Amino acid sequence: DTATVWTAAWDRPAGEERARELFDATFGTAPDGVWSAPGRVNLIGEHTDYNAGLALPVALPHRTYAAVARRDDDLVRLVSAQEPSGVREVRLAHAVPGAVRGWAAYVVGVAWALREAGHDVGGFDVAIDSCVPFGAGLSSSAALEASVAVALDAVHGLGLAGGVDADGAARDDAGRARVAELCVRAENEMAGAPTGGMDQAASLRARAGHALLLDCRDGGVRHVPFDLAAHGLALLVVDTRAEHSHVDGEYAQRRAACEDAARRLGVASLREVADAAEGTGAALAALATAADGDVLVRRVRHVTSEIARVRAFVEALDAGDVPAVGPLMDASHASLRDDYEVSCRELDVAVDATLAAGALGARMTGGGFGGSAIALVRAADVDAVATAVAAAFAARGLATPAFAVAVAGPPAA
Numbered sequence: 001d002t003a004t005v006w007t008a009a010w011d012r013p014a015g016e017e018r019a020r021e022l023f024d025a026t027f028g029t030a031p032d033g034v035w036s037a038p039g040r041v042n043l044i045g046e047h048t049d050y051n052a053g054l055a056l057p058v059a060l061p062h063r064t065y066a067a068v069a070r071r072d073d074d075l076v077r078l079v080s081a082q083e084p085s086g087v088r089e090v091r092l093a094h095a096v097p098g099a100v101r102g103w104a105a106y107v108v109g110v111a112w113a114l115r116e117a118g119h120d121v122g123g124f125d126v127a128i129d130s131c132v133p134f135g136a137g138l139s140s141s142a143a144l145e146a147s148v149a150v151a152l153d154a155v156h157g158l159g160l161a162g163g164v165d166a167d168g169a170a171r172d173d174a175g176r177a178r179v180a181e182l183c184v185r186a187e188n189e190m191a192g193a194p195t196g197g198m199d200q201a202a203s204l205r206a207r208a209g210h211a212l213l214l215d216c217r218d219g220g221v222r223h224v225p226f227d228l229a230a231h232g233l234a235l236l237v238v239d240t241r242a243e244h245s246h247v248d249g250e251y252a253q254r255r256a257a258c259e260d261a262a263r264r265l266g267v268a269s270l271r272e273v274a275d276a277a278e279g280t281g282a283a284l285a286a287l288a289t290a291a292d293g294d295v296l297v298r299r300v301r302h303v304t305s306e307i308a309r310v311r312a313f314v315e316a317l318d319a320g321d322v323p324a325v326g327p328l329m330d331a332s333h334a335s336l337r338d339d340y341e342v343s344c345r346e347l348d349v350a351v352d353a354t355l356a357a358g359a360l361g362a363r364m365t366g367g368g369f370g371g372s373a374i375a376l377v378r379a380a381d382v383d384a385v386a387t388a389v390a391a392a393f394a395a396r397g398l399a400t401p402a403f404a405v406a407v408a409g410p411p412a413a
């Protein structure tokens with residue numbers, strides 16, 4: 001038998017206590033408070049956000065915790081339990097794009113983006129601890145940004161993000177949409193990762209017990225009830241431990257290809273192609289005649305078909321026909337693997353192994369090139385499917401994967 005490794009989600013008080021203790025131990029005082037924000041898995045709608053498309057993420061119970069105290073100067077002192085390098089110090093006056101390296105760019109970037117937007121944000125001390133696995137395609141960077149954003153909102157009294165009800169619903173979605181945009185700016189401009197906005201929206205705007213239907217054309221959201229346990233099902237997350245990074249070139253290349261295709265087709269975004277009443281056939285035929293047409297056709301075909309799959313997925317959930325989403329997940333994975341070419345061996349092994357062990361559907365989730373896969377499985381089969389995946393990885397000499405069960409959690413608060 002192959003042993004399986006599980007990435008546990010800390011309960012909220014335990015996570016808050018860890019961040020508070022790190023703050024105490026580092027700065028010798030108590031923080032003003034502790035805030036936290038979740039990672040996410042995307043159910044479907046991958047590489048659609050920067051094409052003004054649709055995505056359907058859920059917030060994980062795994063969260064990043066930020067203990068923060070406001071300062072009266074413009075100094076930021078940061079420490080993270082996940083970073084052995086000790087305390088870092090950055091003056092906000094010197095915090096401009098390109099000047100801050102590594103994980104600190106995400107933290108300082110949020111303060112920078114708030115200041116750029118005219119908010120009166122000064123220095124602060126911050127201690128971070130997190131159970132969102134790093135580099136696992138589960139949005140550890142968005143969780144870090146969002147936890148710092150709601151913390152700065154609170155300690156500086158900005159009144160942007162609003163609170164969260166006991167049932168896990170945000171009170172001011174419009175405010176949170178603006179905060180999410182600032183987090184995207186932090187990631188794009190300070191950290192230099194050309195990502196879309198799905199992850200920050202998921203962390204700030206999700207609702208417990210629901211998937212977040214995100215329309216990236218106008219930023220609109222709908223909370224779609226998502227309670228797999230009621231259907232005897234569960235969502236198994238397979239962290240392949242194959243590290244991915246969006247700062248490197250592949251993600252940017254995909255995004256550039258989509259923008260190139262839209263330009264050639266004379267549309268503002270590929271969403272227009274996906275929504276065209278006459279279908280996508282004419283657009284694909286037009287692209288096929290270009291010199292590099294074959295690649296562009298496949299990239300556009302992924303984006304447009306993926307947007308259609310998000311619609312079908314939500315229709316199935318609305319109809320209470322959860323098993324019907326399984327084949328849509330499979331089709332999404334095939335499209336990401338063959339047309340968009342962002343999968344990798346570990347992700348394909350994870351998907352194939354879960355399906356062979358009885359999953360109803362499976363796909364890579366997030367940007368790809370490593371990271372995590374998700375599988376829809378019968379609740380009673382969770383352990384058996386995980387064991388089968390671990391055995392498949394061991395048999396191929398791949399790194400030991402880690403597992404989690406995703407239950408839709410509340411947003412940043």
Ligand code: GAF
Nearest residue numbers: 046047195196197198366367
């Ligand atoms: C990463 C990015 F950060 C998101 O914006 C999104 O593009 C995703 O990859 C792919 O759907 O998570």
